[in-house]
Amino acid sequence: MHVRLLANPKSGAGAALAAADEIVGLVRARGHDVELVETHDAEHTREAALATGTDRILAAGGDGMFHYVLQGVAGTTRPVGLVPVGTGNDFARALDLPLDDLPAAVEVALGPVSALDAVRTEVGWFATVATLGFSAQVNARGNDMRWPKGSLRYTIATLVELPRSQPITVEIEVDGQGTRVEAMFVAMANTPFFGGGMAICPDARPDDGLLDIGIVGAVGRLELVRLLPKVFSGEHTNHPRFTLVRGRQVTVRSAHSVRADGEVLADSPVTMEVVPGALLFATP
Numbered sequence: 001m002h003v004r005l006l007a008n009p010k011s012g013a014g015a016a017l018a019a020a021d022e023i024v025g026l027v028r029a030r031g032h033d034v035e036l037v038e039t040h041d042a043e044h045t046r047e048a049a050l051a052t053g054t055d056r057i058l059a060a061g062g063d064g065m066f067h068y069v070l071q072g073v074a075g076t077t078r079p080v081g082l083v084p085v086g087t088g089n090d091f092a093r094a095l096d097l098p099l100d101d102l103p104a105a106v107e108v109a110l111g112p113v114s115a116l117d118a119v120r121t122e123v124g125w126f127a128t129v130a131t132l133g134f135s136a137q138v139n140a141r142g143n144d145m146r147w148p149k150g151s152l153r154y155t156i157a158t159l160v161e162l163p164r165s166q167p168i169t170v171e172i173e174v175d176g177q178g179t180r181v182e183a184m185f186v187a188m189a190n191t192p193f194f195g196g197g198m199a200i201c202p203d204a205r206p207d208d209g210l211l212d213i214g215i216v217g218a219v220g221r222l223e224l225v226r227l228l229p230k231v232f233s234g235e236h237t238n239h240p241r242f243t244l245v246r247g248r249q250v251t252v253r254s255a256h257s258v259r260a261d262g263e264v265l266a267d268s269p270v271t272m273e274v275v276p277g278a279l280l281f282a283t284p
Helices: 011-029 042-050 063-073 090-094 102-109 134-144 152-164 221-231
Strands: 002-007 033-038 056-061 080-084 113-121 124-126 129-133 168-174 177-189 211-217 242-247 249-253 258-260 263-266 270-282
Touching: 002 011, 002 042, 002 063, 011 033, 011 056, 011 063, 011 102, 042 063, 056 063, 056 102, 063 080, 063 090, 063 124, 063 263, 063 270, 080 090, 080 102, 129 168, 168 211, 168 242, 177 249
Parallel strands: 002 033, 002 056, 056 080, 080 270
Antiparallel strands: 113 124, 113 270, 129 177, 129 258, 168 177, 168 249, 177 211, 211 242, 249 270, 258 263
16 A cells, blocks of 8 residues: 655644654555655645545644645545644544554554545535634634643633633524524534544534534633533533534624634635535544
């Protein structure tokens, strides 16, 4: 099998490129040819993932790196694997990929693939969660930070952004049914996690053809402080200001921009549609 390994110097605060040589050695040790491509930006990553002449794409990095690889492989028959050496690693977490064992992660990434859902929008694809409101502010802040490494970065970003938190107005249309809400944040989830392990929609599955839409309604800052720790365990779903709906197509309209897979997606309005089996992904 010919493998193309994609790594970006910025992914995982440099962890992806640092691990690239070891990953190359592990792939070769399993009897495969491997080509390492150091990608420069989002478009270069997409083109490298889309280019022909390989049997398997491997992405070394986290949710952001995989987001850009996804733009090249979604909706094709090109198999892809992920070696999670990123910051949040929420897509890897959702699929039970090994997070602290590089040989095991490479073994999975080279193994059998499953057909998973991906979410198509007017401006590209996403695999995990799209969000707007306070959660998007935290994500943007966390991405701009260079310390600390790992998911703790998003905890600190939450504390920094908390004094600025306030409800936003969002119009949400799910499979043709519309509503207008005042919310701290809204999340459209193909998988459960965002923000480095926060289970915003604990039952979201990337193989059911549906998006889980989690809405955290307008609450005061003190109540938000009490609520946020519960998101890691999924206990927030019992809160009276949390609403969950499901659908195949969602449109959001707001004065605020949407982020997905931890990256900037688009200004509102954005329409998101689940495409079953759009991604051929190596799973345990």
